[in-house]
Amino acid sequence: MKFRNLIALVITAAFALIILQAFTITPAAGEITLNEFGKADINNRTAQLYLNKSVNTDNKKVIYQESKNLESGSANIVTSVVANYRSFDTLGEITVLFLAAAGIGVVLNLENSKKKKFAADDSSLILNTGIKLLFPLLLLAGTYIFVYGHLSPGGGFQGGAVIATAFLLKMLSDNKFEIKEISITLVESTAGISFVGLGLYGLVTRGSFLENFMATGTVGQLFSAGIIPLIYIAIAFKVGAELTNIVKNLIEA
Amino acid sequence: MIDLIYKIGHFLLITVFATALGLLFMGIARKIIARIQKRYGPPVYQPYLDVLKLFGKDAITHGFIFDFGAVMALGGVIATLFFIPLGSWQLYSMEGTVLLVIYLLAVASLGMAMGTVGSGNPQASIGISRALTQMLGYELPFLVILFSLIFRYQTSSIWGLMQAQAGSFLNWNLFAYPMMALVAFVVLIGMMGKKPFDAMIAPSEIGSGPVVESGGKYLGMLLLQKSITIIIELALYVNLFLGGADNIFSFSFKMLIVWILATMFGSLFPRFRIEDGVKFFWKWPLGIAILQALYIII
Amino acid sequence: MLTKYIFVPAAAAFAAYILNKKNKKAGATITALVSAYLLLSLALIYGSWELNQSFNLSLMGYQLEFLMALTPLSWLFAVLTSAISLLIAVFSIDSQADFKFSSVFNLNFLLVIGSIMGVLFARDFLTLFIFWELMTWTSFYLISSGKKKMAGRAAYRYLILSAAAAYSFLMAVIFIFQQTGSFAFEPAAEFLLNNSAPQSILLLLAISLPFWVKAGIFPLHVWVKDAHGNAPKEFSPFLSGMLLKVGFYGLIVVFHQLSFFKIIENTIAYRGLPLLSYLFALLGAVTIITGTILAIRQEDMKKLIAYSSISQMGYIIIGIAIATPLGFSGSMLHLMNHLIFKSTIFLALAAVIYRTGTTKMYEVGGLIFRMPLTFAAYLTAIIALAGIPPTNGFISKWVIYQALIEKGYLFLALAAFFGSIASFMYVFKPLSTVFLGQLKPQHQEIKEVPLLMKIPMLILIGVIVLFGVFPGIQMNIISQISGDLGIETVNYSLYSIQGAFGAWNSLYIFNVFAAGFVIALLVFGLAKKSKLVGLLDTYSSGEYVTDAESYHYAYQYYRPFDRLFDNLAAKSLTGFYETLTANLLKSGESFRRIFAAGRVQNYALYSVLLFVILAAVGWII
Amino acid sequence: MLNFLEEWSFFGGSILLIFIGLYGVLSRKNMIKILISLGLMDTGVNLLLVALGYVEAANAPIINSVNPSNAAAFVDPIPQALVLTSIVIGTAVLALGLALVMKIYDKYSTLNISEIRGLKW
Amino acid sequence: MVNLTLIIALPLLMAFTMPIFKMLNSKLPKFIALLTTAFNLIVLSSNFTEIMAAPLILELGGWQAPFAINLYVGPLALVAAFLINGSAFILSIYNLSQDYQFDDKFYLLFLMITAGASGMVMTGDLFNLFVFIEITSIAAYSLTTFAGGSSYEASFKYLIIGGVGSVFLLLGIGFTYSAVGSLNLAEIAASAGLINPLLLQITALLFLIGIGIEAELFPLNFWVPDIYTEAPTAVSGIMSGAVSAAGIYALARIFFTLFPAQQFFNYLLVIGVITLIMGELIAYQQENIKRMLAYSSLAQMGLIVTVISLGTEAAVKAGLFQLINHSILKVLLFISAGVLISAAGSKKIKDLAGLGTKKPTAAFGFTIAAMGILGVPFLNGFISKFMIISSSLNADQFLITFLILAAALIEIAYYLKVVQKLYFEDLEIEVKNTAVITVPVILLTLLIIGLGVYPQLIAEPLEKAAAEILNNSRYIMTVLGGI
Structure with missing residues (x-):
């Protein structure tokens, strides 16, 4: 089937060229086009407002450890975008992962088929002891990532992923390690409910869904970003549980 | 009231005259055919004897429809006689008689058909189906001729058409439209079921077709009906193409000439198969008739 | 109140459906009552042409008004519909005893009547279209409730064809709606008049397409045979009697009210007739010829009569298309007469099917001895169909011939002559195979049809003879119509019509015919009494005949004639x-x-x- | 100022990634390879999104001890937020795809996509 | 009145808690799904009058409209949301009588596909639209697999095409963001004029492909027949009734608000017509009844896109009315087809012969819906067909009208084949007992006849919706009103 691949190659090349062409447009006067690399202008765009945290209030200065009660309060601006300004996206994002997990659960419909164990009985000693050592450390690192999500790079998703890897390694190493299905679903549901609950609470008290109803404290403090840390904790648990669930299903299918 | 009685009397007179003349013509025809085949043939008055003998014998019937058919056939034919001007005798001057006559003939043939098929004999039914097919064959050219005549003289009554040919014999339709007269002559032979087109009563194939079951008075009535039809068709031909006649004798003389020609013509040709007959009618006569009609219209 | 003509049947339809579930006869009786009621109320409002009604509705931003009005043309058709449905309903009270779908049949039958009334009284395209669709759909269900698989396919083809035509109608009508802002006939007619000729001709052709399909004219006649052949036996008379005629109602509306003829006045003419209408007439002629040739070949009696309907439709379209006063009144006469004698034939055949259960001609024979009345009905009807003088069929054909000869249209006349003479053939075939000839052993104990089925046949025979002798009755309403449509009327009296070349006095001819018949009877009576002999005791020229089966000549009755047209029939249009x-x-x-x-x-x-x-x-x- | 290589390494690189991924999806026979190239395409797009938001010589949009105030030049945070979401969507789709492949493998016992023609009609 | 975000938030909450409901009692998920969809309908109707007056902007997270995600619920969005939640409600009634293997996961996904579709319809933010499209697609991938058998293959194929589509969409979003700087539809629309025409064209095409897959346009819709045939009836119902409607809405929103250039509408016109003709022709060939319905809904989508891309107000109104009718009719068709299939035990049309007598409600439902689609007077299809023809003639597109009518003719052909088989052929197979669907059939038939006899009911919302979608400047004004 060489011929078919050739056509595919030609068409994808044409597609790539067209996309490339989009970057090489020389704008005529007054026209706006894609910015060159490194020249993304942020001023008088929404990004500028997010940086100055001045969407509702027209605040100019955000000083580390000093400016108080800003509208979003999280030092890590990406986190403020993810969990505060565009938290609806993140909620959508969580549901996508939740649906995927549910979908995989259905597809591999494990209830009736016998469960396969991945790890051999006598997996190598080094692996076992190493993972025994690493497991708690990974969990700790994960929790640090999502707890300090609003201060340092990282957040709910990344923390959850680290936790999931911890569990994955545990499952890889010894096959007696058994996570009961019920526990995963419980964690998932409670995390999901708490996230949506936070949003609904914001709706009830402040009038719009997912609105921040807690004080935002001073930038840089641990308790400084209103509901963002709570959202991130929920996200972390959810993502962690879901990824472990997905991995568990894939292993046992 | 008197005029009504006069009309009925006149009507009876004509029927008797027509049957007598018809039977005479049948006798003459037999004579001519015999002569052609080099034998003497029965005396000219033979048909009269046949009719009297037939009415004397007792016959068998196949139920109501068989009788009803025979009566309807004869009745229809007699009714058609009413509308044909024989020489000077014109009982009915109403317009539109030409088409009417064609259809009344159809009544007669339908009556006969119903009666014979009622008899249950398959040969009769085959005969009838052949007769109807052939009728379709010869009626078409004839109707085209009528179409052109009516259109030409702008009248559809036979009397009117006859008047149009008055004056010298030069403007008879025979000479005005010779081709049309020829086609009409061929159609006439077909209409009377003479030799080339007598597949419907072919004795060898289907035991003389429709008449197979009728004996005694039914055969007699069929003979009477046959004779009157001959007179009607000849009278029609004479009126349309030979300018009719002012008195009955010249009229019957003209009919005789046409009749003799037809029988002679007939006895020369072998019998057509049914569909060849129809094909023949639709090839030449219809073609010529259409050409003639186009000539007249344009 | 014209809408009552639509809602009464519709309401009764559902009532009939429910009641029929309980006892088979209820549905048909309700249909009979409703059509009787319609007939009566129509008779009462004869003459009040100003009766009209309109209600408008603003729908999704379009201002639509639905107009209904009574015109002489629609009055005539409405009377014909209700009369024929009354007769059929009375007939089907008994004949539906063994019919599985009888309740659905009655439901749809009443709905068809209601929608036809709707079509007839509509004065604007939208109502016309709505009721036209309803008529098509309900008749679709009616046809497909006939014989199992075949009826389904026939109804399917019927609906596809009429749906395609209905869509062309819708497209043209909406285009006019865009230009004139309303759906009514008058503004549309006046718009079309002063519009550019080719475009308005195209529009009118598109509008008339569904009417051509319904009328079963040559290129679009493919559905008629199967629809009739397979429809339930009670619905065939209505289908060929009335449904085909509604198509002509539409054509008359298009030709005259939407001033189709005025538009094509100035186009090139052939012998004084605009080429386009000559083309329609030619189409009619071709319909006659194809109809007759195919009718002769048929072995199934209902299909044969279906093809004969197609060919008779050809006459009507010729009459309408040549647009002379004689032509128009001739076609209207023929339309009414055809409805009468065609439904008699179908009713007679339905009676035969009711008793023998088969529609194939060669499976029956000699039924005259068992069912004399049905035979009488059938005989009078075919005499009328073949156009033999004392009956009404002849008059309408005679008027059409006068119209044709007057204008000198040779080819049309040729087709017309061929049609009428060949009709003797295909009309005689069922007569001889079904009623005459040998009576089959298994049909020995057949009885005549019950009384309720006899009454409609008797009434229809009476009507045929009545109109045969006194065509004047029909002519008053026809002259009313032609007056309304702006065509001069033909002068007529109670029993005679003035043709182009001479008047036609039907009473006189009837007397002459009677006289001739009496003389023949006299000759017959005078002769010796004849002895009754059984059917099998016939001269079989030497062959030994045992069973009636092989002795009945019925199969391929006109084989020689058919051989001429074998190749033509093979490549039929449906293919x-x-x-x-x-x-x-x-x-x-x-x-x-x-x-x-x-x-x-x-x-x-x-x-x-x-x-x-x-x-x-x-x-x- | 960035020289040509630096400037085009990101845009060009991501478009190349997309191209390879797309070609992989269109031409590979093995279903798992198709899924991998799908993932490749996803990462290519994500890379492009982030690259579009890059500001030269600006640092990550986090206010911490290193750059305490928002006066400093920051990279555009929004594309990063979008990418965060679309990566997770990408993985979710991939995971589901993998599960489906395993199920199809059980049924058809082949990974070659052109043999799975059950749904021809 | 009640805040419209609940339409998305509440199903989300219910979905998350579904496993717990399952633990409490196994019958619960069915009723939860029913209650949520019913609640959604109540919330929608409570906001009806308010939205008819002026479109509603709901800021999520309390941030000023254009700078964060906001939901823009105009009359069009309201109508679409009604459609989506309505069909979900009807289908969840149908589901009461069905039982699935993992029913908690099924209803979870079912709720999420409805919430995703409503989200697609209500969102005013480009990336949020992408997220909701992904939610609907992933829910669809997993929902199809509930039918087992070859549904895995169908879902895998849809996943590949969906994946490629989402890449296109992401590229488009990236380009628009970097050119305009914001993700809010109104802000992009405001400065769309300034974008360099070549870039505008490329981005528009990226969106066309990305969303085209969801709106079932010609070259992108080959997943539709597989998914609708293999998926369980309720899923194909919700997909053809709700999700395709959301896809069409998204396409209309993008192309009417962001890229209103005539050139794209011509593309859409051509693609729509091809989809229509192709869909009808292939549908005629099918023996499998669900596949036939799939191709027919594909073709109807093509018809709607063609009519809407004519661009005049009357045309958009006709297209919307057809969209509403199509959703109602298709849901009814799928439900009755589902019952007929389970009764006959096979999806082949020829095995459905004679079921009319045995399964009266299902056969009746199928016939009414078929007649509705074919435009029988006094049913809703007739009026929308009338409006379509008059609007396309109005835009004097004679060829397009002719093609639409020809397609409608083919449609009559294959629907009638099935109706005839149901009623006028005798039964050969023994009939298995199936679910009782009288309630949904009655509800939908009332709706069909109601809309057919008295379409004024929804004339006003349609008018407003058509007006609203057409002029995007009003859209920009309402959202950016403040600044």
Whole structure:
């Protein structure tokens, strides 16, 4: 089937060229086009407002450890975008992962088929002891990532992923390690409910869904970003549980 | 009231005259055919004897429809006689008689058909189906001729058409439209079921077709009906193409000439198969008739 | 109140459906009562032509008004519909005893009557279209409730054809609606008049397409045979009697009210007749010829009569198309007469089918001895159909001939003559095979049809003879119609009509015929009494005849004649339509094979390909 | 100022990634390879999104001890937020795809996509 | 009145808690799904009058409209949301009588596909639209697999095409963001004029492909027949009734608000017509009844896109009315087809012969819906067909009208084949007992006849919706009103 691949190659090349062409447009006067690399202008765009945290209030200065009660309060601006300004996206994002997990659960419909164990009985000693050592450390690192999500790079998703890897390694190493299905679903549901609950609470008290109803404290403090840390904790648990669930299903299918 | 009685009397007179003349013509025809085949043939008055003998014998019937058919056939034919001007005798001057006559003939043939098929004999039914097919064959050219005549003289009554040919014999339709007269002559032979087109009563194939079951008075009535039809068709031909006649004798003389020609013509040709007959009618006569009609219209 | 003519049958339809579930006869009786009621109320409002009614509705931003009015033309058709449905309903009270779908039949039958009333009284295209669709749909269900598989296919083809035509109608009508802002006939007519000739001709042709289909004229007659052949035996008379006529109602509306003739006045003419209407007449002629040739070949009696309906429709279209006063009144006469004698034939055949259960002619024979009344009805009807003088069929054909000869249209006349003479043949075939000839052993104990089925046949025989002798009755309403449509009327008296070349006095002819018959009877009576002999005791020229079966000549009655047209009949028009749709849809198949071949990578490839193509297109422009 | 290589390494690189991924999806026979190239395409797009938001010589949009105030030049945070979401969507789709492949493998016992033509009609 | 975000938030909450409901009692998920969809309908109707007056902007997270995600619920969005939640409600009634293997996961996904579709319809933000499209697609991938058998293959194929589509969409979003700087539809529309025409064209095409897959346009819709045939009846119902409607809405929103250039509408016109003709022709060939319905709904989508891309107000109104009718009729068709299939035990049309007597409600439902689609007077299809023809004639597109009518003719052909088989052929197979669907059939038939006899009911919302979608400047004004 060489011929078919050739056509595919030609068409994808044409597609790539067209996309490339989009970057090489020389704008005529007054026209706006894609910015060159490194020249993304942020001023008088929404990004500028997010940086100055001045969407509702027209605040100019955000000083580390000093400016108080800003509208979003999280030092890590990406986190403020993810969990505060565009938290609806993140909620959508969580549901996508939740649906995927549910979908995989259905597809591999494990209830009736016998469960396969991945790890051999006598997996190598080094692996076992190493993972025994690493497991708690990974969990700790994960929790640090999502707890300090609003201060340092990282957040709910990344923390959850680290936790999931911890569990994955545990499952890889010894096959007696058994996570009961019920526990995963419980964690998932409670995390999901708490996230949506936070949003609904914001709706009830402040009038719009997912609105921040807690004080935002001073930038840089641990308790400084209103509901963002709570959202991130929920996200972390959810993502962690879901990824472990997905991995568990894939292993046992 | 008197005029009504006069009309009925006149009507009876004509029927008797027509049957007598018809039977005479049948006798003459037999004579001519015999002569052609080099034998003497029965005396000219033979048909009269046949009719009297037939009415004397007792016959068998196949139920109501068989009788009803025979009566309807004869009745229809007699009714058609009413509308044909024989020489000077014109009982009915109403317009539109030409088409009417064609259809009344159809009544007669339908009556006969119903009666014979009622008899249950398959040969009769085959005969009838052949007769109807052939009728379709010869009626078409004839109707085209009528179409052109009516259109030409702008009248559809036979009397009117006859008047149009008055004056010298030069403007008879025979000479005005010779081709049309020829086609009409061929159609006439077909209409009377003479030799080339007598597949419907072919004795060898289907035991003389429709008449197979009728004996005694039914055969007699069929003979009477046959004779009157001959007179009607000849009278029609004479009126349309030979300018009719002012008195009955010249009229019957003209009919005789046409009749003799037809029988002679007939006895020369072998019998057509049914569909060849129809094909023949639709090839030449219809073609010529259409050409003639186009000539007249344009 | 014209809408009552629509809502009364509709309401009764549902009542009939429910009641019929309980006892078989209830449905038909309700239909009979309703049509009797309609007939009565129509008779009462004769003459009040100003009766009209309109209600408007603003629908989704369009201002629509639905107009209904009574015109002489629609009055006549309405009377015919209700009369024929009354007779059929009375007939079907008993004949539906063994019919599985009888409740659905009555429901749809009443709905068809209601929608026909709607079509007739509509004065604007939208109501016409709505009721036309309803009529098509309900008659579709009626036809497909006939014989199992065949009826389904026939009804299916019928609906597709009428749906296609209805869509062309809708398109043209909406186009006019855009220009004139309303659906009513008058503004549309006046718009079409002063519009450019070719465009308005095209529009009117599109509007008249559904009427051509329903009237079963040559190129579009394919559905008639199967629809009639397979429809339930009670519905065939209505189908060929009335449904085909509604098509002509539409054509008359298009030709006269929408001033089709005025528009094509100035186009090139052939012998004084605009070429386009001459073309329609020619189509009629071809319909006659094809109808008759195919009718002669048929072995199934209902199909044979169906083809005869097609050929008789040819006469009507010729009459209408040549647009002379004689022509128009001739076609209207023929339309009414055809309705009468065609429904008698179908009722008679339905009686035969009711008793013998088969529609094939060679399976029955000699029924005259068992069912004399049905035979009498059938005989009078075929005499009328063949156009033999004392009956009404002859008069209408005679008037049409006068019209044709007056204008000198040779080919049309030729077709007309061929049609009428050949009608002797195909009319005689069922007579001889079904009623005359040998009575089959298994049909020995057949009884005559019950009383309720006899009454409609008797009434119809009476009507045939009545109109045969006194055509004047029909002529008053026809002259009213032609007056209303702006055509001069033909002068007539109670029993005579003035043709182009001479008047036709039916009473006189009837007397002469009677006289001739009496003389023949006298001759017959005088002779010796004849002895009654059984059917089998016939001269069989030497062959030994045992059973009636082989002794009945019925199969392929006109074989010699058919041989002439074997090749023509082989390539019938339906074949043409079948192949047309087949390879259109095969293209769909190949389309699918190329694209949707189940390979997901192709699908993804096509989406990128679309992007590249559209980008290229954009880049070029 | 960035020289040509630096400037085009990101845009060009991500478009190349997309190209390879797309070609992989369109041409590979093995279903798992298709899924991998799908993932490749996803990462290519995500890379492109982030690259579009890059500001030269600006640092990550986090206010911490290193750059305490928002006066400093920051990279555009929004594309990063979008990418965060679309990565997770990408993985979710991939995981589901993998599960489906395993199920199809059980049924058809082949990974070659052109043999799975059950749904031809 | 009640805040419209609940339409998305509440199903989300219910979905998350579904496993817990399952633990409490196994019958609960069915009723939860029913209650949520019913609640959604109540919330929608409570906001009806308010939205008819002026479109509603709901800021999520309390941030000023254009700078964060906001939901823009105009009359069009309201109508679409009604459609989506309505069909979900009807289908969840149908589901009461069905039982699935993992029913908690099924109803979870079912709720999420409805919430995703409503989200697609209500969102005013480009990336949020992408997220909701992904939610609907992933829910669809997993929902199809509930039918087992070859549904895995169908779902895998849809996943590949969906994946490619989402890449296109992401590229488009990236380009628009970097050119305009914001993700809010109104802000992009405001400065769309300034974008360099070549870039505009490329981005528009990216969106066309990305969303085209969801709106079932010609080269992108080959997943539709597989998914609708293999998926369980309720899923194909919700997909053809709700999700395709959301896809069409998204396409209309993008192309009417962001890229209103005539050139794209011509593309859409051509693609729509091809989809229409192709769909009808192939549908005629099918023996499998669900596949036939799939191709028919594909073709109807093509018809709607063609009519809407004519661009005049009357045309958009006709297209919307057809969209509403199509959703109602298709849901009814799928439900009755589902019952007929389970009764006959096979999806082949020829095996459905004679079921009319045995399964009266299902056969009746199928016939009413078929007659509705074919435009029988006094049913809703007739009026929308009338409006389509008059609007396309109005835009004097004679060829397009002719093609639409020809397609409608083919449609009559294959629907009638099935109706005839149901009623006028005798039964050969023994009939298995199936679910009782009288309630949904009655509800939908009332709706069909109601809309057919008295379409004024929804004339006003349609008018407003058509007006609203057409002029995007009003859209920009309402959202950016403040600044």
